[in-house]
Amino acid sequence: xxxxxxxxxxxxKKGQKPQRMTGAHAIIQSLLAESVDLIFGYPGGAIMPVxxxxxxxxxxxxxxxxxxxxxxxxxxxxxxxxxxxxxxxLATSGPGATNLITGLADAKIDSTPLVCITxxxxxxxxxxxxxxxxxxxxxxxxxxxxxxxVTKAEEIPDAIAKxxxxxxxxxxxxxxxxxxxxxxFAELDFLYKKCxxxxxxxxxxxxxxxSIDQAxxxxxxxxxxxxxxxxxVILSQAEQVFKKFVEKxxxxxxxxxxxxxxxxxxxxxxxxxxxMHGNYGPNKLTNEADLLIAIGMRFDDRVTGKLExxxxxxxxxxxxxxxxxxxxxxxxxxxxxxxxxxxxLALLDKVSPNEHIEWHxxxxxxxxxxxxxxxxKELNPEKDGLTMGEVVKRVNDVTKGNGIVVTDVGQHxxxxxxxAKFSQxxxxxxxxxxxxxxxxxxxxxxxxxxxxxxxVIAIIGDGGFQMTIQELGAIFQTKAAVKIIILNNQFLxxxxxxxxxFFDKRYSSTELVNPDFITIAKGFGIEGKTVSxxxxxxxxxxxxxxxxxxxxxxxxVDKEDNVFPMVPxxxxxxxxxxx
Amino acid sequence: xxKPFTIVVFTENKIGLLNRVTSTLIQRHINIESLTVSESExxxxxxFTIVILEEEEKVQKVVKQIEKQVEILKAYYFSDEQTxxxxxxLYKINSASVAKEEGLxxxxxxxxxxxxxxxxxxxxxxxxxxxxxxxxxxEELKPFGLLGFVRSGRVSLSKMxxxxxxxxxxxxxxxxxxxxxxx
Numbered sequence: 001x002x003x004x005x006x007x008x009x010x011x012x013k014k015g016q017k018p019q020r021m022t023g024a025h026a027i028i029q030s031l032l033a034e035s036v037d038l039i040f041g042y043p044g045g046a047i048m049p050v051x052x053x054x055x056x057x058x059x060x061x062x063x064x065x066x067x068x069x070x071x072x073x074x075x076x077x078x079x080x081x082x083x084x085x086x087x088x089x090l091a092t093s094g095p096g097a098t099n100l101i102t103g104l105a106d107a108k109i110d111s112t113p114l115v116c117i118t119x120x121x122x123x124x125x126x127x128x129x130x131x132x133x134x135x136x137x138x139x140x141x142x143x144x145x146x147x148x149x150v151t152k153a154e155e156i157p158d159a160i161a162k163x164x165x166x167x168x169x170x171x172x173x174x175x176x177x178x179x180x181x182x183x184x185f186a187e188l189d190f191l192y193k194k195c196x197x198x199x200x201x202x203x204x205x206x207x208x209x210x211s212i213d214q215a216x217x218x219x220x221x222x223x224x225x226x227x228x229x230x231x232x233v234i235l236s237q238a239e240q241v242f243k244k245f246v247e248k249x250x251x252x253x254x255x256x257x258x259x260x261x262x263x264x265x266x267x268x269x270x271x272x273x274x275x276m277h278g279n280y281g282p283n284k285l286t287n288e289a290d291l292l293i294a295i296g297m298r299f300d301d302r303v304t305g306k307l308e309x310x311x312x313x314x315x316x317x318x319x320x321x322x323x324x325x326x327x328x329x330x331x332x333x334x335x336x337x338x339x340x341x342x343x344x345l346a347l348l349d350k351v352s353p354n355e356h357i358e359w360h361x362x363x364x365x366x367x368x369x370x371x372x373x374x375x376x377k378e379l380n381p382e383k384d385g386l387t388m389g390e391v392v393k394r395v396n397d398v399t400k401g402n403g404i405v406v407t408d409v410g411q412h413x414x415x416x417x418x419x420a421k422f423s424q425x426x427x428x429x430x431x432x433x434x435x436x437x438x439x440x441x442x443x444x445x446x447x448x449x450x451x452x453x454x455x456v457i458a459i460i461g462d463g464g465f466q467m468t469i470q471e472l473g474a475i476f477q478t479k480a481a482v483k484i485i486i487l488n489n490q491f492l493x494x495x496x497x498x499x500x501x502f503f504d505k506r507y508s509s510t511e512l513v514n515p516d517f518i519t520i521a522k523g524f525g526i527e528g529k530t531v532s533x534x535x536x537x538x539x540x541x542x543x544x545x546x547x548x549x550x551x552x553x554x555x556x557v558d559k560e561d562n563v564f565p566m567v568p569x570x571x572x573x574x575x576x577x578x579x
Numbered sequence: 580x581x582k583p584f585t586i587v588v589f590t591e592n593k594i595g596l597l598n599r600v601t602s603t604l605i606q607r608h609i610n611i612e613s614l615t616v617s618e619s620e621x622x623x624x625x626x627f628t629i630v631i632l633e634e635e636e637k638v639q640k641v642v643k644q645i646e647k648q649v650e651i652l653k654a655y656y657f658s659d660e661q662t663x664x665x666x667x668x669l670y671k672i673n674s675a676s677v678a679k680e681e682g683l684x685x686x687x688x689x690x691x692x693x694x695x696x697x698x699x700x701x702x703x704x705x706x707x708x709x710x711x712x713x714x715x716x717x718e719e720l721k722p723f724g725l726l727g728f729v730r731s732g733r734v735s736l737s738k739m740x741x742x743x744x745x746x747x748x749x750x751x752x753x754x755x756x757x758x759x760x761x762x
Contacts, residue, residue, distance in 0.1 A: 137595055142602045146649040149594070166649055169761070197758045199750045200591050200650045204757055324643040 018189035023153035024049035026190045027117065027179065028057055030160035033192040036088050038079065038449060040064045040072040044092025045132055047119030049184035051090075064449065064478055067470035069096050071442040073103025074468065077112050078446030081429045082404055082454075086113035086167045087446065093120050094132030097178070098139065102436055104174045105143040109433030110258060111231060113172035115163045123151040123180040136178050145173030153186035157193070165195035170203025171322045172235060205323060205337040207346060214334045215293075215317045216350035222291035224359050225251045226282070226314075228274060228303070231258035231432075232296010232321060238341035239263070239425045242295070245344050250355040252363050254282035256297045257413075258432045261422035265401060271363045275303040276567045277414040280374075280576055281366030283567060286311050287574040288362075292330075295319045296340040299329040300433065309572040319343045373578040374564045379419065385558035386534060388415040388487045394541045395457055395485070396421045403455040404429065404447050408440035408464035411493035414563045416459045427454075438467030441484070445471060448480040455483065455545065462488040462514050472524040475550050483544050484526075486517060486554045489561065497562045521552040528552030583612065584638045585662055585735050588627040588645055589619060589652040589743055596650060600627060603645050609633055613666070613732035621747065624652065630733045653746050657737055664735030667705060668713035669695065670720050671727030674702040683723060690716050701726070 021029070027050050031039070041063060043051040054063055066072040069091045076087025087107075091097055097118040107114045121130040137149050146166045150159050156179065163175045197203075219225060233242045239262050246253050246263065252271040253263055263270050272279030274286075283305075286292070292314045297303070304310045307329060318325075318332035319340055326335045336343045378389030392415060395403070401423035407416040407430040422428060429447055431439035444458035465486050475482055492510040499507050521528040527547060531540045531554070544551045567576045590596045597616060604611060612630040619626035631638065638656050646654040674680055674697075686692065687704065690712070696703040706716045713730055 138598060141595065141598050142606060147595075197754045199747070199754050200652045202750060202753055202757070204761070206753060206756070322647060324640070324647045326643075328640055328643075 018191040020187055021190050022049065022053070022184065023156050023179065023186050023188060024053040024184040026153065026156045026188055027160065027184070028053050028061065029190055030157050030192055031088065032057070032061065033194070034160070034164045035085065036061065038062050038064065039088045039090055040066055040075045040079070040446065041090030042066060042069050042072055042092070042096060043090075044096045044119065046093035046121055046181050047090060047096070047117075047184075049181065050117070050119065063090070064445075064474060066442060066474045068468070069099035070102055070438065071468055071471040071474060073100045073107070073114065073116065074436075074439050074442035075446035075449075075471070075474070076114055077103060077107050077110075077439075078406060078429050078443030079450040080112050080114060080446075081443070082426045082447045083450030085450075086115050086164065086172075089114060089116040091116065091118050092132065093118060093136070094134045096132075097136040098134055100176070101140065101143060102434075104140055104176065106431050106434040106436045106439065107174040108143050108145065110431065111172050111235060112174065113167040114174035115160070115167050116174060116176040118176060118178045119184065120149065120178045120180045122182040124182070126151075126180070136176065140176050143174070144176050147176040147178070149178040149180070150183050151180045153183045153188040156183065156188065157190060158195070161193060161195040162198075165197070166201065204321060204339050204342075207336070207338040207342050209346070211334055211336045212343065212346045212350060215319075215336055216347060218291055218315055218317060218334060219249060219251075219293065219347075220352050224285075224289045225249070225291040225293060225356070226286060226289040227251050227253035228256070228292060228294045228297055229253055229259040229262060230256040230295065230297025231262075232319070232340040233259060233262040234425055236296065236321070236339045236341040238296075238344050241341060241344045241348060243267070245348050245351070248348065248353050249351050250353070251293065252356070252360060254278070256300065256303055256432070257417045257428070257430055259297060260417055261425050261427040264423045265421045266423070272367070273418055275300070276305070277418065277563050277565065279367070279418075280370040280565050280578060281363040283565065283573040283576040284366055285362060287313060287572070289314045291315050291317065293317045293319070294330075295344070296321070298322075298325045301329070304329060305567045305571055305573040305575075309574075370565065370578065378415070383558070386532065386537065386555060387561060388412055388557050389419050390534070391485065391487060391537065391541075391555050391557070392416055392419040392459070394538055397538075398541060398545050399455055399457070403427065403457050404451060406430065406440050406444040406447055406456060406458045408460045409435045409437045409494075410461045410464065411489070411497065411561075411563050412459055412461045412487040414494075415487075437464040440464060441468045442471045442474070444482045444484070445475050445478065445480050448482050449478065456481075458482055458484045460484065460486050461493060462486055462490060462512055462517075463492045465517070466514075469520070472521060472526060476524040476526060479549060481548070482550050484550065484552045485544075486552070487557050488514065488517075488554055489557050489559050490514060491559060493561075494563070496560070500560070500562070502568070517552065517554050526550050526552055528554065530554040530556065532556035581632050581634055583630060583632055583659055584635070585657045585659070585664065585733060586627075586629040586631065586638070586642060586645070586654060587657070587735070587737070588629070588654045590625050590627065591650040591652070592623050592625050593650055596625075596648075597627070599648050600629070600645055600651070603641060603648070604629075604631065607637065607641050609637070609641060615732035615734055617734075619743070621744070628733055628735055652750060653743060655737070657735070661739060662735040662737050664709070664733050665707050666710060666713060666731050666733050667707050668716065668728065668730040670704045670706070670716065670725060672702050672704070672720060672723045672725055673700050675700040686716075686719055690719075692716065
């Protein structure tokens with residue numbers, strides 16, 4: 001009955017006869033047929049038959065036991081974001097399933113491919129408020145790209161095949177398959193056929209040549225064009241053609257935090273970060289640009305600020321795979337509905353070479369001002385207290401832009417995204433759209449397991465660290481060599497910053513009295529050290545990287561530093577403040 | 580300005596899709612005025628007819644968000660001028676007294692009401708038409724002692740050229756193209 005991955009693939013190739021097996025085994029076989037070799041999960045009553053089947057496949061299918069289902073799904077997200085495969089999550093019914101919701105919502109808004117399989121009570125018990133029963137299909141509907149309940153064993157292979165196709169194609173996203181316990185126990189004739197498409201799902205719109213022609217002619221006549229790139233460049237594996245396009249057209253390119261690392265940070269045409277805590281130039285000059293070329297990004301409100309005054313001097317080209325994003329927030333003069341890579345390949349031949357030297361000088365001038373007013377203070381502070389930025393700079397010194405940086409949510413996230421250097425794609429993992437505190441630690445675990453060959457640095461605030469602190473257990477158990485840096489300001493820093501700037505310094509429930517993180521880490525078998533002096537920072541960071549295995553470095557930073565530049569909520573991007 | 584719009588959605592026949600459609604409306608805080616789900620002219624494809632009161636720009640955006648859902652084939656929206664539409668209303672009255680019967684007869688003629696059922700003293704009448712018409716009948720039947728009233732959701736068909744069948748062929752063709760190109 002047991003088939004290993006190669007055998008399943010052989011079965012597919014040779015068109016072999018179906019094999020009789022239980023639904024639980026069929027789930028495992030389906031995963032193997034999709035080349036899955038790592039699952040994140042947490043067992044429980046309604047998923048026990050699958051865990052029992054998993055016992056037979058330990059050599060080919062590794063399971064990472066996180067300490068909470070939320071940890072499992074964030075780990076799967078980290079895994080998917082830096083690797084080439086979707087993240088796979090197993091959870092039981094009821095609370096196991098509901099604990100996935102935050103991760104599903106996060107993966108949905110950040111377009112991360114996940115296949116989640118939840119156990120469900122027996123089909124005869126559905127709707128009876130049985131033990132650990134919850135209607136996860138209804139609950140997860142708005143936060144999944146697709147979901148489906150399976151009540152019969154023979155439906156399993158097709159449901160899983162469809163799940164993989166939907167999760168990974170077009171604009172990726174999370175899917176959830178809910179499988180009743182009786183379907184896991186019952187037998188079926190198993191034969192796996194990969195899903196390649198079906199009529200009511202058009203993952204990739206048909207590229208219209210006229211939209212490419214229109215876009216190319218707008219690009220060729222623009223005097224002050226600006227590229228805004230998002231994760232679409234990474235998801236469509238368009239990094240190379242994107243770089244060629246940027247270089248040929250000579251257009252300054254600014255990124256959303258999900259687009260970060262698609263173009264090397266040090267690339268001369270990379271002008272930095274967009275949005276609320278983005279760089280001064282891209283924000284200020286958005287409103288001077290005469291053409292905005294948005295590629296695989298969705299004009300999130302954190303990027304656009306006040307829409308009424310956003311990019312008003314510019315025509316807009318929007319290259320986007322999801323038709324519902326076109327004209328949702330910003331009107332597109334030319335909408336190129338396509339996979340970003342296809343669109344850029346088509347566009348690359350059409351556009352004329354250009355340099356835009358004067359326009360670039362404006363970005364340089366803005367950058368010089370930002371360096372003077374903000375960046376130099378952050379990276380080379382003259383005060384006694386440590387800044388978050390200098391820690392990130394020290395990390396850059398070691399990684400040389402080759403590390404994977406995983407951040408949580410808040411001040412440290414903005415500092416991490418602003419100052420971390422990247423020389424390769426798929427290196428920045430953060431919760432962008434949903435802003436999920438607690439994302440970082442498990443996501444870093446998943447990222448390390450997907451890319452054991454690369455350094456994975458988890459940069460976390462002291463608040464977010466305590467939201468999923470239990471995953472130190474999963475890091476301990478897997479021995480994943482994640483380098484954890486807590487930037488500890490003993491505050492929920494971003495909320496405190498807002499309280500300072502917009503709520504008259506009324507620090508309502510933002511000060512944290514923290515436990516001894518190093519002792520906690522020690523309890524999990526993880527070495528660590530606290531640093532509060534600049535003099536030892538470099539050596540301590542070096543030691544963290546030299547250490548064989550996971551390591552926790554707690555850096556005590558100044559308590560009340562703020563992140564600048566800043567576009568206040570509801571303000572126009574050109575009203576970006578430097579202090 | 581808010582206006583009535585009819586959203587027509589063609590979907591695969593699958594449990595839960597109604598929930599997906601309505602949750603997209605709920606997310607934008609849009610109230611559903613009426614909703615009808617039925618089979619369409621194509622086997623295995625269901626048709627949702629949803630009436631909402633909204634600004635056109637918002638309708639346009641929400642329709643795209645509905646259409647992008649997996650297993651939803653196509654979503655359209657129409658203003659009232661662009662469609663032929665009707666609703667069915669049923670009215671239950673006590674027709675025991677002769678005096679009532681006389682008055683009723685003229686009302687039935689005037690509004691072309693259909694006698695759906697007559698069990699003992701209870702008469703159930705049917706009126707098909709626009710909301711104003713079924714409301715008018717409601718008002719005029721009131722003096723007879725209305726015992727029950729129900730109105731269906733709107734059913735509507737577009738007056739415009741072009742049909743869903745053309746789109747359906749396009750989808751089937753396009754999904755085949757994608758399969759050959761990306762697999």
